[in-house]
Amino acid sequence: MRTTPSVRPTPSPTLWLARGRHAGPAAEDVVRRTLQRLKADGTIDDQLEASDTETATGTAEFVFEARWTVARSVTVRARLTLARGAEHGQRWLLAAEAERPWNQEWPSPAAMFWPDEPDASWDHEPVTGLRLREVNHLPTEDKDIRRLLRNSVRAGWSINVVMHEAMTPEEGGRLPIGRLLPPSLRHRVVEHRAAPNQLRIVNRALREFGVQIPRGGAVLLPPTPAPDGFDADDFSVRTVFLDGSRPTELVDALTRFAALPTPLPDGAEEVVTALRDDWQLMTLEEELARQRRLVAMYTDALDAMTKSRDLYREAAERAHEALAVYRENGTGAPARPQPPAAPQGSPFQQFTRRLERLKDTAKALRPTSTADSGREEDGTRERPDESGR
Numbered sequence: 001m002r003t004t005p006s007v008r009p010t011p012s013p014t015l016w017l018a019r020g021r022h023a024g025p026a027a028e029d030v031v032r033r034t035l036q037r038l039k040a041d042g043t044i045d046d047q048l049e050a051s052d053t054e055t056a057t058g059t060a061e062f063v064f065e066a067r068w069t070v071a072r073s074v075t076v077r078a079r080l081t082l083a084r085g086a087e088h089g090q091r092w093l094l095a096a097e098a099e100r101p102w103n104q105e106w107p108s109p110a111a112m113f114w115p116d117e118p119d120a121s122w123d124h125e126p127v128t129g130l131r132l133r134e135v136n137h138l139p140t141e142d143k144d145i146r147r148l149l150r151n152s153v154r155a156g157w158s159i160n161v162v163m164h165e166a167m168t169p170e171e172g173g174r175l176p177i178g179r180l181l182p183p184s185l186r187h188r189v190v191e192h193r194a195a196p197n198q199l200r201i202v203n204r205a206l207r208e209f210g211v212q213i214p215r216g217g218a219v220l221l222p223p224t225p226a227p228d229g230f231d232a233d234d235f236s237v238r239t240v241f242l243d244g245s246r247p248t249e250l251v252d253a254l255t256r257f258a259a260l261p262t263p264l265p266d267g268a269e270e271v272v273t274a275l276r277d278d279w280q281l282m283t284l285e286e287e288l289a290r291q292r293r294l295v296a297m298y299t300d301a302l303d304a305m306t307k308s309r310d311l312y313r314e315a316a317e318r319a320h321e322a323l324a325v326y327r328e329n330g331t332g333a334p335a336r337p338q339p340p341a342a343p344q345g346s347p348f349q350q351f352t353r354r355l356e357r358l359k360d361t362a363k364a365l366r367p368t369s370t371a372d373s374g375r376e377e378d379g380t381r382e383r384p385d386e387s388g389r
Contacts, residue, residue: 010261010262010263010264011262011263011264011268011272012097013101013102013259013261014097014098014099014100014101014102015095015096015097015102015272016078016095016096016097016098016102016109016184017094017095017096017157017264017265017268017271017272018093018094018109018110018157018158018187018188019091019092019093019094019126019157019265020091020092020110020122020123020124020125020126020132021089021090021091021092021122021124021125021126021129022082022089022090022091022092022121022122022124023089023121023122023124024089024121024122027082027089027090027092027122028062028082028090030114030115030120030122031062031064031080031082031113031114032049032064034112034113034114034115035047035064035066035112035113038066038112043068043112044066044067044068044112045067045068045069046066046067046281047064047065047066047067047281048064048065048066048280048281049062049063049064049065050063050064050065050079050278050280050281060083060084061081061082061083061084062081062082062084063079063080063081063082064079064080064082064113065077065078065079065080065279065280065281066078066080066112066113066281067281068107068112070098070103070106070107071103071106074098074099074100075098075099076096076097076098076099076106076109077096077097077275077279077281078094078095078096078097078109078112078113078275079094079095079096079271079274079275079279080092080093080094080113081093081094081271081274089124091126092122093267093268093271094109094110094113095268095271095272095274095275096109096275097272097275097276102184103184104182104183104184104185104255104258105182105183105184106183106184107183107184108183108184108185108186108187109184110123110187111183111187118133123187125152125157125158125190127151127152127154127155128148128151128152128190130152130190130192131190132158132178132186132187132188132189132190133176133178133186133187134176134191135174135175135176135191135193136190136191136192136193137192137193137195138162138192138193138194138195138198138202140198142201142204142205145201145202145205146205146208148192149162149192149205149206149209149221152190152192152221153209153221153222153223153224154223154224154266155265155266155267156223156224156262156263156264156265156266157265157266157268158188158189158190159185159188159189159190159220159254159257159258160189160190160192160220160221161189161190161191161192161218161219161220161221161250161254162192162193162194162202162206162213162218162219162220162221163177163191163192163193163194163213163217163218163240163242164193164194164196164198164199164202164213164214164215164216164217164218165193165194165195165196165216165242166196166215166216167196167216168196169242169243170242170243170244171244172242172243172244172245173241173242173243173244174242175244176191177189177191177247177250178191180246180247180251181251181254182251182255185254185255185258188258189254194213199213199215206219206221209221209222210222210226210232211232211235211236212232212236213236214236214237214238214239216238216239216240217236217237217238217239217240218236218237218240218247218250218253219232219235219236219237220235220236220253220254220257222235223262223263225263227260227261227262227263228260228261229260229261230257230260234253234256235253235256235257236253237249237250237253318356
């Protein structure tokens with residue numbers, strides 16, 4: 001039975017997100033060489049290895065940034081974080097954002113950081129170990145199929161498609177379909193293949209996902225939770241010819257699925273925030289705009305501090321006035337007033353009102369003058385004499 005995790009925010013349509021694991025040594029050197037080569041040939045506009053960072057758990061990371069232009073005038077910014085010193089390969093997270101909603105025909109951001117060569121080992125899915133650019137055949141056991149598919153969709157980073165081989169494909173059909181997809185989908189799709197004799201057992205495993213695979217067809221697996229607008233029939237393809245030709249209907253289904261408002265993958269919110277807030281690869285115009293924003297922010301902060309200082313000074317002066325009145329009357333310092341049950345206004349206004357009340361109370365307690373006291377005393381002494389007459 002599938003469980004419902006906590007609700008994750010929906011990403012902006014301008015974002016492109018992916019993750020993986022580099023199985024070879026020195027992944028940071030692979031990224032550096034790729035970025036330098038693509039900058040030299042003009043594929044990317046600029047690149048930068050950012051200063052070292054640490055995650056919330058204290059894990060050190062390499063951080064690489066790159067910027068390039070698509071559709072002649074649309075700027076794309078991308079940030080790749082790469083774990084340091086991993087024993088079983090180095091995990092990486094990649095977030096890219098364009099100035100307008102993402103077009104799947106644009107180049108894949110993964111290809112800007114990693115070499116797109118067949119023997120490159122950067123495209124392993126971190127949890128399952130499956131490859132993003134290769135065919136992944138399903139296990140033979142029912143329980144192993146269920147476990148694999150659950151783990152594949154759990155985090156929501158990849159698009160998972162299950163295909164059934166109605167018959168043993170020819171050499172062209174044994175190649176992955178990724179090379180036939182739009183560029184920005186090639187490194188986000190995990191292709192699961194079921195053998196001709198596995199249709200029944202695979203469909204049993206797929207029941208918990210609410211989908212079924214047609215004989216010789218394909219079906220997309222919804223993540224957990226399923227995105228709004230997902231209908232299993234809309235993302236099921238009856239026939240996929242595994243002969244090396246472009247599967248037009250399947251490509252259309254994958255493109256429509258990628259456009260759905262799926263929730264952010266697990267752990268992606270921090271990556272997107274870092275892309276937007278910690279970006280270091282700036283043009284001169286961007287740096288000037290950033291400095292202007294900082295100046296405006298500091299100006300506002302200084303103005304707020306000045307106003308607070310004046311309010312505190314005014315409150316202190318009123319407090320000294322109230323204390324002076326009490327000392328003049330010889331009544332000592334006033335008792336601390338009890339706070340009202342439902343205070344109204346700002347703390348400074350409340351404090352000022354209390355001091356005004358204390359000042360009025362002190363004036364009311366001021367003793368009468370000596371002359372008035374003497375007349376009162378004389379009056380009390382004369383009354384008995386008058387009664388004696």
